[in-house]
Amino acid sequence: MPALSATPVLITEFGPDAHQVKHQRKENKSRLTCQYCKKPEEQESRHKACRQCKMLYCSRECQKADWPRHKVACIKAPDGHFPHFNKICQTFLANESLLALLEVLIALELNLAITQDPNQRFNVQIFIHFEPFDDLDFLKIINSNVGIDASPMRGMAQIGGISSTELYESSDGLTMLPGHGQPSLSANGQDSLPFVRLQFMRILHSGRCQCMNTGLFISLDSIQASREAQVVTLPLRRGVSETVPISVTAYRDFINEFIRLDWQNRWLLQMDMQQKDKELYRDAGAANSTLPDSLGLFIRDTGMRRIRAIYTPAR
Numbered sequence: 001m002p003a004l005s006a007t008p009v010l011i012t013e014f015g016p017d018a019h020q021v022k023h024q025r026k027e028n029k030s031r032l033t034c035q036y037c038k039k040p041e042e043q044e045s046r047h048k049a050c051r052q053c054k055m056l057y058c059s060r061e062c063q064k065a066d067w068p069r070h071k072v073a074c075i076k077a078p079d080g081h082f083p084h085f086n087k088i089c090q091t092f093l094a095n096e097s098l099l100a101l102l103e104v105l106i107a108l109e110l111n112l113a114i115t116q117d118p119n120q121r122f123n124v125q126i127f128i129h130f131e132p133f134d135d136l137d138f139l140k141i142i143n144s145n146v147g148i149d150a151s152p153m154r155g156m157a158q159i160g161g162i163s164s165t166e167l168y169e170s171s172d173g174l175t176m177l178p179g180h181g182q183p184s185l186s187a188n189g190q191d192s193l194p195f196v197r198l199q200f201m202r203i204l205h206s207g208r209c210q211c212m213n214t215g216l217f218i219s220l221d222s223i224q225a226s227r228e229a230q231v232v233t234l235p236l237r238r239g240v241s242e243t244v245p246i247s248v249t250a251y252r253d254f255i256n257e258f259i260r261l262d263w264q265n266r267w268l269l270q271m272d273m274q275q276k277d278k279e280l281y282r283d284a285g286a287a288n289s290t291l292p293d294s295l296g297l298f299i300r301d302t303g304m305r306r307i308r309a310i311y312t313p314a315r
Contacts, residue, residue: 015097155273160298
């Protein structure tokens with residue numbers, strides 16, 4: 001893990017490449033479970049996906065048995081939006097370097113550095129949105145005087161926020177078991193590492209959510225890093241950086257800058273933003289936005305930080 005007090009290096013110098021991420025993402029498929037019976041996927045018998053929302057089922061029988069419950073929560077990305085949210089979440093989980101950064105972020109959110117009971121179970125939500133990759137595209141999107149067309153725009157996943165409240169249960173999401181390299185949950189709950197029920201969330205125009213669920217043990221190294229960190233250095237533009245006190249928000253920005261520095265898309269977190277994605281991003285920044293409050297807040301917060309990074313002059 002890179003030092004928190006150092007300006008983030010280019011992704012070509014840190015973390016896995018695209019081939020390694022794709023390989024791990026494929027390996028992780030064995031951890032995806034049936035939405036109904038929770039059976040993990042097997043090499044010889046791949047789960048089948050719901051045609052609309054892409055939830056997984058091990059058999060037609062399980063899908064039919066779950067339909068009375070699932071039909072209430074079954075949603076898909078609206079037309080005109082980037083459709084592969086689940087794949088982006090799986091990409092986060094397939095990148096060991098990025099996962100290590102997420103563990104520190106979660107440790108900061110839960111204040112695990114001073115938590116007295118390391119065996120406690122926690123709930124954490126990470127809110128994901130998509131924004132333009134290039135700064136010029138970003139400035140065009142937030143300018144209400146510039147029209148938005150249907151042409152795809154290079155975008156990237158960003159973390160809008162993190163919450164440790166109750167998980168969102170109103171819509172189904174893919175479920176992935178904890179990684180094979182992590183300890184398993186014991187029957188009596190006497191594990192030495194904090195366990196987090198992690199839910200990736202994407203808020204849509206309607207206020208409904210797409211989500212993906214998994215479990216994660218927070219390593220002692222990540223807890224130690226959250227305990228020892230005093231400051232974090234965030235890159236601006238023109239070779240300028242700023243050092244700020246460590247906080248959940250500052251570390252979120254630190255991770256987002258790593259994603260933005262991935263010019264070659266080695267981490268596979270870039271995508272083509274569709275027209276509705278671009279409209280959603282602009283609407284979120286509007287003073288009279290009709291979007292859900294939480295979505296507008298997350299996008300405006302990260303957007304204001306990016307504007308400051310762009311316009312801060314070189315010293």
